[in-house]
Amino acid sequence: MSLRERITTDMKTAMKAQDKSRLSTLRLISAAIKDRDIAARAEDRCSGCEDTEIMTLLTKLVKQREESAATYEKAGRLDLAEAERAEADIVREFLPKPMDDGEIADAAETVVSELDASGLKDMGRCMGELKSRYAGRMDFAKAGAKVKDLLASA
Numbered sequence: 001m002s003l004r005e006r007i008t009t010d011m012k013t014a015m016k017a018q019d020k021s022r023l024s025t026l027r028l029i030s031a032a033i034k035d036r037d038i039a040a041r042a043e044d045r046c047s048g049c050e051d052t053e054i055m056t057l058l059t060k061l062v063k064q065r066e067e068s069a070a071t072y073e074k075a076g077r078l079d080l081a082e083a084e085r086a087e088a089d090i091v092r093e094f095l096p097k098p099m100d101d102g103e104i105a106d107a108a109e110t111v112v113s114e115l116d117a118s119g120l121k122d123m124g125r126c127m128g129e130l131k132s133r134y135a136g137r138m139d140f141a142k143a144g145a146k147v148k149d150l151l152a153s154a
Helices: 003-017 020-042 051-074 078-092 101-114 120-133 140-153
Strands: none
Touching: 003 020, 003 051, 020 051, 020 078, 051 078, 101 120, 101 140, 120 140
16 A cells, blocks of 8 residues: 555544544645645646655655744643644554664665765765665664765775
């Protein structure tokens, strides 16, 4: 089952269960995906956006919710912060399990050795490969630091 189908199925389930908060979050996700589909069609990709683009979109939605929750907490609006975090948790259900620091280090070492990267000039190639392989699972800020360390010592 594709990511898009899972979201649609969960939306139907939330409707039947009359879970309003979950349903509203799933509708938000669905609207964001449809918006991305329209943008993809404008670029002559008639099939719409792919699962990797949807995962990137979901990651962005989680980040937005976390930033909003932090802003609400600073303003003393704990009720709104809690609602934002609940939305972020629902969105996270559709993302794969994030990689831990050890897995990120192993993946970075593998890509550097596979691409035979020898210096910082190869940083872009390595990061591009990591992004294509581990979209939605990897914290690319941590991965970038690890790749940079590996290439600097090479």
